[in-house]
Amino acid sequence: MAQILDGRAIAKVLREEVKQEVSVLKEKGINPKLDVILVGDDPASVVYAKSKEKACNNQGIDFELHVLPEDSNEDKVVELIESLNANPDVHGIMIELPLPKHMSKERIMSAVRPDKDVDGVHPINRGYILSGEEGLFPATPISCIELMLRSGVEIAGKHVVIVGRGETVGKPLVFLILKHNATVTICHSRTPDLGYHTRQADIVVAAVGKAKLITKDMIKPGAVVVDAGINEIEGGICGDVDYDEVKEVASWISPVPGGVGSLTTALIMKNVLKGIELQGK
Numbered sequence: 001m002a003q004i005l006d007g008r009a010i011a012k013v014l015r016e017e018v019k020q021e022v023s024v025l026k027e028k029g030i031n032p033k034l035d036v037i038l039v040g041d042d043p044a045s046v047v048y049a050k051s052k053e054k055a056c057n058n059q060g061i062d063f064e065l066h067v068l069p070e071d072s073n074e075d076k077v078v079e080l081i082e083s084l085n086a087n088p089d090v091h092g093i094m095i096e097l098p099l100p101k102h103m104s105k106e107r108i109m110s111a112v113r114p115d116k117d118v119d120g121v122h123p124i125n126r127g128y129i130l131s132g133e134e135g136l137f138p139a140t141p142i143s144c145i146e147l148m149l150r151s152g153v154e155i156a157g158k159h160v161v162i163v164g165r166g167e168t169v170g171k172p173l174v175f176l177i178l179k180h181n182a183t184v185t186i187c188h189s190r191t192p193d194l195g196y197h198t199r200q201a202d203i204v205v206a207a208v209g210k211a212k213l214i215t216k217d218m219i220k221p222g223a224v225v226v227d228a229g230i231n232e233i234e235g236g237i238c239g240d241v242d243y244d245e246v247k248e249v250a251s252w253i254s255p256v257p258g259g260v261g262s263l264t265t266a267l268i269m270k271n272v273l274k275g276i277e278l279q280g281k
């Protein structure tokens with residue numbers, strides 16, 4: 001029976017680390033601050049923004065939410081971003097997605113200063129993932145790695161099979177995990193015989209968005225299974241892995257909820273602090 005990659009317990013540790021780093025910064029006269037921009041009133045985005053506000057409040061990080069109407073002009077959003085870029089009291093900027101359809105996501109994301117881009121979506125930060133330079137990287141792939149490392153799972157030298165090449169999780173994870181000296185295979189919807197590949201893996205990371213796609217017969221006994229998927233099902237959410245079956249053969253497994261997703265808010269807070277460092281403060 002697999003051991004649990006316990007996201008909730010690791011998130012608690014991360015939050016404590018953030019609190020301590022914040023108190024050191026405050027002694028130096030720096031008050032970390034995260035600004036979130038919400039365009040429109042998408043209910044899920046409102047919930048995400050509120051959860052970041054709560055996390056900031058708990059960890060001593062100042063928070064400001066900028067709400068703009070759904071029919072705002074794109075130039076107005078860019079103007080707001082530019083004013084936050086120039087404000088030395090703002091250390092992190094996040095744009096809640098999705099943006100209204102009439103706006104260019106690429107233009108808006110690229111307007112954020114790379115060293116304040118705590119979501120890790122700016123093309124320069126994407127480039128840093130490839131080049132291996134320090135930058136701000138997206139929370140979900142980092143969460144997959146932290147879950148393993150902080151549980152004592154070794155990544156170096158292991159064969160990692162990532163299922164999913166999405167921009168948010170799978171694609172950035174390829175290069176972030178390569179930096180940890182894994183051998184990486186990436187699979188996607190056009191991969192014939194997915195199970196053939198996953199059965200070769202010491203570590204399987206699922207980032208697809210299809211409930212219970214990864215079944216017991218697709219996992220080598222003793223492999224580590226990290227599930228980044230979030231799928232709504234009747235009565236709650238589940239991952240991309242058939243947890244109840246796969247836990248019988250895996251050595252470690254992350255549950256959904258309580259795994260990858262539990263770390264992401266704390267990792268965004270960590271990015272605010274890393275941003276301060278990159279800003280040379």
Ligand code: NAP
Pocket residue numbers: 140163164165166167168169170187188189190191194207208209210213228229230231260261262264
């Ligand atoms: P995405 O952009 O939609 O990418 C999904 C990927 O899965 C694509 O590469 C797609 O292949 C691949 N795929 C689809 N069906 C497949 C199949 N049958 N076999 C193999 N691969 C298949 O998704 P994403 O934004 O990266 O997100 C992935 C999952 O992570 C979603 O469930 C999302 O909700 C979750 N997520 C979780 C968090 C968190 O905090 N835990 C944060 C963000 C996202 P193609 O490229 O060929 O289409």
